[in-house]
Structures are given as C-alpha cells and as structure tokens.
Amino acid sequence: MASATVGLSGSMAADAATATTKAAPGDHKVNGPAQDRQTENRPVLDSTLVRGLAVVGPPATSGVVFTVSANNGVPYVNDPRSTPTRWQNLRRVPGSQGAYVTNITATEDVGSTTTAPTLRITARTSDSNIFYTVCTVTSALPTTGALPCTTWAPLPS
Secondary structure, three states: OOOOOOOOOOOOOOOHHHHHOOOOOOOOOOOOOOOOOOOOOOOEEEEEEEEEEEEOOOOOEEEEEEEEEEEOOEEEEEOOOOOOOOEEEHHHOOOOOOOOEEEEEEEEOOOOOOOOOEEEEEEEEOOOOEEEEEEEOOOOOOOOOOOOEOOOEEOOO
16 A cells, blocks of 8 residues: 555445444454444544534524544545435545545534535555545535545655
8 A cells, every 4th residue: 555545445335324333344354353433343533613614494593514434444424415415435535545434524624725515534544554635615515426525645744
C-alpha cells in the first residue's frame, strides 16, 4: 500500500443498512477471536454538526449532522441531504487503495483554507496508519462518481 493514501476500495453501493448493521460472524479474522472491536465485527460510528448549512423542511436548522461508519472495514459517510442513497462509500474519495478501516471520526473542519463548509474525516487502517480527507459539503454529496474531497493523505505528525 502506498504510504500517502488510505487503502479503500471495493463496492460503491451503500445504504443505511449496509453502513450501520453488524457484520455476519466470521466476516474477517485479524487478531484471533474477540480481541478487539474489529474482530467483533462491530461498526464504528461517529457524528458531527457542520454549521452554516441550511436544511430544507421541518425542523429548519442551520447545520447538517454528518455520520461516518467503518462497517466491516468499509468507510461510509451519511449526508442526510443526499438522495436516494444517504450513505456514501468513502472509497470513492481520490487516493483510495484498499486497506481495512478500523476506526473513523468526523468533525467540522474550521481550519480549512476554503470559505466553504467542510467536513474532515480521519480514518485508522488495520496496519495502524492514520489518514484524513477534507470534503466540501456546500451541497448534498453526490451518489455516484468521485466525492468532493481532498485526496486521502497521512495525518501530519
């Protein structure tokens, strides 16, 4: 795996059930039986509010809550504004290579150099490397094609 990219590849299809349900037992073996979260096949979830984004419909809000999930090693982001599929596969971000994601977090990227609202997603892979991407979220994330995110890059030390 190249050191400058997160190894993320595979199916692009996702929905809420795919991104947040428990994987079938025995889907993977990493460190032996039930030694950590990944061997227990549990999804990893995190959420964050990105302010300054209008949401149409009740209740009207001034922000969008994005949720990320690493289910059975595959990373997803949920953009409630995207239709018909709200869960988007983060392997569609430029620079994805194919590693198993063990942990994932999301936060509003207030330090971004752009003036547009941005979402920073950080992922740890099974080989303990940590990578990040910053996504522009001024409009709903597209359900096909590349996502509007920077290329996955190693977390600066």
